[in-house]
Amino acid sequence: MSPTPAFLTCTDLSFAWPDGTPVLDDFQLTVGPGRTGLIGVNGCGKSTLLKLFAGQLQPAEGRLSVAGTVGHLPQDVTLDVALRVDEVLGIHETRTALHAIEAGQATEENFTAVGDDWDVEERALATLDQLGLGRIGLDRTVGELSGGECVLLRLAALLLARPDVLLLDEPTNNLDLRARRRLYAAVESWSGVMVLVSHDRELLERVDQIADLRDGEVRWYGGNFTEYEELLAAEQEAAERMVRVAEADVQRQKRELSEAQMKLARRKRYGQKMYDTKREPKIIMNARKRAAQESAGKHHIMHAEKLAGARERLDQAAEAVRDDDEIRIKLPATQVPPGRRVLTLSDVRLVHGASVPGEWELRGPERIALVGGNGSGKTTLLRTIAGQVAPVSGEALTHVPTRFLPQRLDAEVLDDERSVVENVARFAPHATNNLIRARLAHFLFRGARADRPAGTLSGGERFRAALAALLLAEPAPQLLMLDEPTNNLDLASVRQLTDALASYEGALLVASHDVPFLESIGITRWLLLDGALRPTTAEEVRESLWHT
Structure with missing residues (x-):
């Protein structure tokens, strides 16, 4: 790291999306050493600010200064599935040259490529092991890793590069409790400048100060999230x-x-x-x-x-009194009678090896929590049930209208080029424009906000738009399948989602690492996917996932 103190500062900063939607206007901020938790409601500009500091976006006006090197972990980590682990870590060329020298090819070019980094493999493996990725090695491809493992791999690359400034945007998304524990330790050991955007309370308990972004201004609070709430x-x-x-x-x-x-x-x-x-x-x-x-x-x-x-x-x-808007989710009246067959899985074997032996059924308005570590196959199972992925063998049958909200809200859910209204209309072609706008108003997309292109939305706003599309879809769903639904949501929106799902009368199948959230929505059955699907309890989940 640089011997001079690193810092971030912006003066009179203004930024707007190409359609003219303002995000920051005449904005001022200075961040020095220490761990800073940047919080605020969805859409207030947190992720945009990190992208500006990382150089991914350019301000329309004002000055932005960064003293030191910057590492940025974005909210949605997307890696080329063909890349090798050592390529993601940025050590492939050095490692290739090192192996060539060891094989007797002692050329000047190879020595130049290695430089002073003779222990690069040891450091890389130690960093992977620190984050619980020691077993994946350096030669596997990204396509063999889960979404959570990709997040940790990208973080490992940043830690290995040792930047002066580390920008983390919702880093615990898609991470199981064991992986979160390792990330918490990495955050606690960080000694440079860190700006952390997160809705994870456990993670925010580990910061030195809170920067509350509200109405285009930042208010500072010393201490962690609990101290912030008290103040x-x-x-x-x-x-x-x-x-x-x-x-x-x-x-x-x-x-x-x-x-x-x-x-x-x-x-x-x-x-x-x-x-x-x-x-x-x-x-x-x-x-x-x-x-x-x-x-x-x-x-x-x-x-x-x-x-x-x-x-x-x-x-x-x-x-001075806060009255933040909160989403008001009114789920469709899709009552499922007790005992009605909703879903049947018959000897299903998934593409990544996990299986559901024998016949398994979901009946009536059951609420199923699907838990398991990163890479266990939870997302694959949901996608198989949704018909997006074919099983290797066996059969997955749904007997009622079903809707699936995935982790990553890609073009299948939201078309970045279309407005929020147009995206929702794709799922409900017979709904009137007025009905769509009325529903979107409950999700805080009022007036011109509903006409914004989906590509300009924050992570939380994208979730709200996708959920609105799912709930207004025709026919209305009697089985909702949600994959990590609390990712990218601010704390107020998580509360609203909890209340809405708690009152839903259909069947629920929810994959999540957020055990308190699962408990709050009245889960009736817990299932652990670990090679095969088997019954479990909330207590067993906590114990098994936190056990090292």
Whole structure:
């Protein structure tokens, strides 16, 4: 790493998507050494900011400075399946030259390629082992690895390169609990600059400070996520107190203005009576009338100004109280009667070796949790049931309308070139535009937001758009299959998804490493895929996946 302290800074930074949608405007930020947790609601610009720092995007205006080398782990890691492990790690050429020298080809070209990196293989294998990938070796191809293993492999490449600045975007997505544990350890041991975007509370407990991105500005909170929540709760309590005080002040100013107006009206009536009865000389009465009018005007202006000031203080106090929009998911009424056959698996053998021996059935509105380590075949099994992958042998039959929401929301779910409305319309060709927009509003795609191209959406926004498309699809699903549904969602959206799935009356088959989430949606049966499918419990899952 560089001997001089690394840092990131941006000044007067502005960025918008090609369609003109603003993301950051006149944005300021400086990040120094330590582990920084960057949090905020989906779509606020967290991933965009990391891509700007990594040089993948260019700002429209402003300056962006990076002192030191940068390593970036994106939210969705996509690797060429034909690449070898040593190629992903960036050591293939060095390793090839090293092997050539060992075989007797001591050329200048090979020595130059090796340089001082004679222990490259040992360091690479040690880094892989640190992340639980020691068994994969350096010669296997990416196509032989699971999605979670690809994430860890990409992280291993970054750790091996030793950058001064490490940018991690939702790094625990698709990782089982054992892999997360190893990633937590890697984060805790990091000594340079780290900016970490995540909704994983366990991971956010390991940062040194929280940067809360909200409404285009960052507020800093020292400490980990628990300390952030405590500070934020105290702030919100104080803000709500200020709102109550300001509301009382507005009501008081309204009463005083009303009382002043009543007094002035009485004075006006009295003056008019005196004028009508001509009890005083006309010149005196006119002078009193002018004085009363001036006094009335001053009193009205004074009280009106006080009322306006009270209302302004109320507005300012209200702005400090958070009222973040949350998605409101209304699942279709797809009740499945108890005992109705929903899914049958008969001697299914998957393409990557896992199997479901004998006959296995899902009946009625059961809620099945599908768990297992990275690479165990959970995604393959779901894709097989969805008809996207053919089994090596056996048969997978669904007996009700089924919808599958995959881990990676590729073109099969969302076409990046189409708007959110157009993407949803593909799944519901008979639904009216108004009905689609009404449904999308529940997912926070209102007005112009619903017309944004899917390619400009954040990870969480893409999930919301895909879920809307799935739920509005024709026919409505009686079996929902979800693969790691909490990936990329902010904490508020996870709560809303939990509430929605908890009230769903159809059958659920959910693959996830998030055990608390699975428990919160009322799982009725736990299945562990580890070579073969077998029953398990939440307690056994925690024990087996955390056991090293």
